[in-house]
Amino acid sequence: MKAAIIEKRTFPREVICGEFLSGEVISAIKEFGLYDEFLSLHPNKVTRFRFIPENGVEISHALGFEAYALKRSQLDQLLLNAAKDSGTIVFQPAEVISIQPNQDLYEIRCKTPGDDVFLFAHTVIAAYGKQNILDKSLNRAFASYRSGYNGVKYHINNIVLNENTGDEIQLFTANGIYCGINRVSENETTLCFLSDRNVNQQDPKNALDVLLQRNRKFKSLFACDPLTELYKLPVFGTGNIYFGRRAAVENGIFMIGDAAAVIAPLAGDGIGMAMESGKLIAAILTEAKKHKSNKKIIEEFYAAGWKRLFSKRLSTALHLQRVAMNSFGGNIGGQLLKLFPQLAGILIKRTRNVKSIT
Numbered sequence: 266m267k268a269a270i271i272e273k274r275t276f277p278r279e280v281i282c283g284e285f286l287s288g289e290v291i292s293a294i295k296e297f298g299l300y301d302e303f304l305s306l307h308p309n310k311v312t313r314f315r316f317i318p319e320n321g322v323e324i325s326h327a328l329g330f331e332a333y334a335l336k337r338s339q340l341d342q343l344l345l346n347a348a349k350d351s352g353t354i355v356f357q358p359a360e361v362i363s364i365q366p367n368q369d370l371y372e373i374r375c376k377t378p379g380d381d382v383f384l385f386a387h388t389v390i391a392a393y394g395k396q397n398i399l400d401k402s403l404n405r406a407f408a409s410y411r412s413g414y415n416g417v418k419y420h421i422n423n424i425v426l427n428e429n430t431g432d433e434i435q436l437f438t439a440n441g442i443y444c445g446i447n448r449v450s451e452n453e454t455t456l457c458f459l460s461d462r463n464v465n466q467q468d469p470k471n472a473l474d475v476l477l478q479r480n481r482k483f484k485s486l487f488a489c490d491p492l493t494e495l496y497k498l499p500v501f502g503t504g505n506i507y508f509g510r511r512a513a514v515e516n517g518i519f520m521i522g523d524a525a526a527v528i529a530p531l532a533g534d535g536i537g538m539a540m541e542s543g544k545l546i547a548a549i550l551t552e553a554k555k556h557k558s559n560k561k562i563i564e565e566f567y568a569a570g571w572k573r574l575f576s577k578r579l580s581t582a583l584h585l586q587r588v589a590m591n592s593f594g595g596n597i598g599g600q601l602l603k604l605f606p607q608l609a610g611i612l613i614k615r616t617r618n619v620k621s622i623t
Contacts (some may be wrong), residue, residue: 266554268348269384271375272357273393276345277338280394281418281501283445283457283530284337285311285434288330289537289618293544299347306343308333309448314613315435316602317482318595324602325433326609330617332533334434334447334455336420340536356382363402364389364518371518388519390546392539395506395523403515407507413463414506416530417473419456419498423448427488430454436531437486439479440592441465442472443531446486456495459506459530461590479592508583513571514564519546525571528579529586532616538575541618545570574618581615 286308294303311332315325349355359375359382366372373384393399400408423429434447441464448454460472474492477484487494506527513525522539546567553563588594602609 266550267354268352269354269356269386270345270348271359271361271373271384272345272355273360275357277342279336279338279418279420279499279501280341281416281457281503282337282535283418283447283533284334284340284449284455285445285447285533285536286333286335286340287533287537287617288328288332289534290540291331291333293540296544297344297347299343303335303343306335306339307450308335309450310432311434311447312432313434314609315433316438316599316609317435317480318438318589318599319440319479319592320596320599321480321482322596322599322603323482324599324606324609326606326613329610329613332434334449336449336453336455356384361393361399364399364516366517388550389517390519390521390543391515391524392521392543393524395503395527397524403518405511405515407509407511410505410507410509412505412507413461414508415460415462415472415502415504416506417458417460417500417502419495419500420449420453421456421491421494421498423452423454425488425491425494426454426486428486434533435486436589437476437480437483438589438595439476439483441590442476443586443589444473444476444483445530445533457530459586459590464590508586513568517560517564519564519567521546526575526579528575528616529582531586531589532578532582534578534582534616537618538578541574542571545574578616578618581612585612585616 294300311334313325313327317323359377361373362376363374364371370385370387371389375382430446430448437444441461442458444458446454446456465472465475508527511526513520521542525542528534528538549563549566588598
């Protein structure tokens with residue numbers, strides 16, 4: 266099949282992301298034959314997860330699968346180059362502003378620095394992330410919903426940290442906010458947080474001050490005033506993140522990654538779900554071409570396969586997020602995990618594709 270990628274902005278570029286690469290991601294990278302090239306980018310190996318709620322109780326647990334952390338700009342460029350090498354045509358920068366059925370094809374209108382470009386395709390896969398102007402034009406049910414959830418990411422220099430986060434991904438929580446920290450290179454660490462504006466009612470960046478005031482372990486992580494340092498840095502963010510249900514197929518368009526559903530970030534499975542859903546639709550389309558299946562059957566297979574792969578993970582992660590972003594729930598949860606450490610392993614497995622767990 267001939268394939269094209271239409272990318273809104275030119276790569277390499279950064280996007281809002283915790284930049285944790287789970288066992289599912291590493292498995293896919295190996296399957297694509299990119300593992301050696303991936304390792305040449307010197308990703309930081311992650312072997313443990315540490316949870317620190319407001320009361321300061323610390324829980325550390327082995328992940329049980331191969332995982333790394335790497336800046337998204339590097340990962341995305343690696344994958345885009347591999348797509349080009351396989352014969353994929355890439356249009357960038359080109360923003361899709363409409364997708365319309367046109368007999369047996371879809372007419373895709375793209376805005377480019379020059380004129381608008383029209384492309385035609387038998388199959389359209391939407392991989393545009395958490396939100397896009399297309400959500401409204403496709404009449405997706407959640408498009409006008411205001412969630413109050415905002416995500417923000419910084420890349421901070423490791424010298425501003427009192428301790429080397431090393432091979433751990435650390436999660437700090439307070440009421441209405443949680444923040445993940447993981448090293449992505451010798452010099453940089455990703456700081457990515459989710460804030461509920463319905464609780465903190467302030468600018469998402471300033472909401473980080475709530476975490477500094479209420480979680481002493483988080484504040485002690487820094488060798489200087491972190492807010493002063495952060496405000497000097499580029500910020501990558503997104504607002505109104507919707508964690509509810511979405512359809513995996515909309516108007517015959519196949520949704521993958523965050524376009525199909527956004528998993529609570531604390532699960533560290535966003536990139537993994539994007540990889541897995543991409544592999545799923547590729548396998549289904551390949552088989553459909555062999556057997557000359559009609560579009561309705563393809564849509565049903567994808568919707569059922571997507572639900573089988575992700576529904577339990579999404580539900581578990583959302584419940585964990587609600588607990589973690591509540592002061593009482595986070596503190597009690599931390600105490601329970603401290604008393605019963607085997608629970609941490611169970612919860613990690615519940616947010617993963619079990620085949621990736623060793």
